[in-house]
Amino acid sequence: MAATGAGASGPPAETVAAAFRRVYDTLKAELLRDPCFDFNDDATQWLDSMLDYNVLGGKLNRGLAVVESYKLLKAASGTEPNEEELFLACILGWGIEWLQAYFLILDDIMGNSQTRRGKPCWYRLPKVGLIAINDGLVLRSQISRIFRRYIYGKSYYVDLVDLFNEVEFQTTSGQLLDQIATNEGRKDLSKYNIQVYCGIQDSLLFILFAAKHFLPYKVACALLLFGESLDNYGQVKRILVEMGVYFQSQDDYLDCFGEQEVIGKIGSDIEDFKCSWLFVQALERADEKQKGVLFENYGKSDPACVAIVKDLYNELDLQWVFSEYERESYENLISAIEAQPNEAVRSVLKSFLHKIYKRRK
Known part of the structure; x- marks a missing residue:
């Protein structure tokens, strides 16, 4: 089906978000009537x-960012994206949203x-499970079928595939x-350090599941559509x-200090031995005394132990430490x-x- 089909058109005054959402309806309808599989009711x-x-x-936001990035690239070159280009940008954006959903279910x-996102995880629903x-x-x-x-x-x-x-x-x-580091941390928390932390993050060069590292990926999709080589x-x-x-x-900061109603999930890094x-x-x-308290209480699901760890974080003034780190990161970037x-x-x-600067969710 050509990109200029039913999913590509829309009212001129339609917002990007509305147009993007409408493309989802088109994609879902096509997948539900996929001729290669005879789905029953x-x-x-x-x-x-x-x-x-x-x-x-x-x-x-991840999918919409592809559209936004492409529009910025076109604007900087002195042109505006046409209807088909915007539609294709939406397709790439939905590819990201589909992949994100896949990762989140398994994660x-x-x-x-x-x-997750303020509601029970999909697998937690009684009818779903494993x-x-x-x-x-x-x-x-489904991503492969959409792209094809x-x-x-x-x-x-x-290049996109x-x-x-x-x-x-x-x-x-x-x-x-991440899982190996967490298992090792269960045996010896002193193995956690900034090098291990950065090593885990650097390994996720394009994205970190649970909505964390989609930034490079969104730009890469927009650049490909723009006709640029990622090399x-x-x-x-x-x-x-x-x-x-x-x-x-x-994300790590908000897992501890963010408000559940705002971030849409219950933070559990402390209970889960996360690095x-x-x-x-x-x-x-x-x-040494504080380390003893940390090692004794970290990785336990007991609310009292979690509270002790958070109290120690406050004692060490980690909210201020993060504020300074955030400021320096912004300036360097x-x-x-x-x-x-x-x-x-x-x-x-x-x-x-x-x-993302000073985000709270």
Whole structure:
């Protein structure tokens, strides 16, 4: 089906968010009537609710950022995207949202999570359980069908498929490192340090599941649609990875100090033995007595132990430490962005940084 079909049109005054959401309806309808699989009524109803619950569950900022990035790239070149280009940008954005949903389903199961985006995790629903594993695989397989329908034959098709495959490899590899580090931490928490923390984050070069490292990925999709080779953007990739590490540190901070009603989930890094930014900072600043308290209480689900760890974080003034780290990260990133020769890329990078700076959810 050509990109100029039913999903590509829309009222001229339609907002980007509304147009983006409407493309989802087109994609879902096509997947539900996929001629290669004869879904019965029960399967169709299951897929319908599963897609809405998981793919539409978030704010859709990741997918919308592809559209926004592409518009910024076009504007910096002195042109405006046409209707078909905007539609294709929406397709790439939904590819990211589909992949994100796939990762979150599996991540919630592995992490024994309770809530996601302010509601029970998909696998926690009584009717779902571990069927969610297959649902995640269905989501991943649907991405290929979407891209084949709309992107096949485009000059960037192979690079796009390769990018998504690389994202999946990097994310699952990073998850492996995270799990191994956590298992080692259960035996000896003193092994956690800033090098281990950064090693885990650096392994997730494109994205960190649970909405953390999608920044480089969004830009990469927009650049491919813009006709650029990703081989020319090594420095941009490094900036985005640094931005992603900063984003992850924010997530770790909010897991402890954020409000559940705002962040949409119950923080559990302390209970889960996570090699978090806060724990690493605490370990660097604690005296021997404080380390003893930290080691005795970290990784326990007892609310009293969690409260003791949080009290120690406050005793070490980690909220101020994070505030200073956030300020320095912003200044360093702005400096690196300003050094980029491409005005369009500078605009995209600044747009992302300003969206995440001092975020609270």
